[in-house]
Amino acid sequence: MNINKIINLYKSKRITQQELAEAIGMSKTNINQILIGKTEPKISTIEKIAEYFNVPVAYFFDDNSSTGGNNSVQIGKNNVAGNISGSNNKISVSADQCRHEVEMLRELLKAKEHIIELLNEQIKSMRKK
DSSP states (O other): OOHHHHHHHHHHTTOOHHHHHHHHTOOHHHHHHHHTTSSOOOHHHHHHHHHHHTOOGGGGTOSSSSSOSSOEEEEEGGGSSSOOSSSSOEEEEEHHHHHHHHHHHHHHHHHHHHHHHHHHHHHHHHHHO
16 A cells, blocks of 8 residues: 555645545544554545545555556555465455455355345244244
8 A cells, every 4th residue: 555645645635634534534643543654544444535536446556656557456465354474475456356356245245145134034934933
């Protein structure tokens, strides 16, 4: 994650950290902790910041300064759910691959929710007997 891109965006828009924090529903302290590198932002926070500045999420992970380009996303090991063993591991995936994976996860979640509903119905019917 390239924190400097967030800093450059809010400075170029001439807004304060406080204004950015309010716009995305966070405290100024939390924004400051992210910007000085003390904490890693959650994906939901990155999405809110990207939406606020009207840039793709991939922009914050791309080393190029433009919002276009190769749509490559590099995610450091601590930004992935959990840590990957080893040192300085990086995963490089395209934005299209990320979208595809997210869609697949959403479909799996829907299927699991459906199974839970069916199981709950079976439990209810068993209790009635």
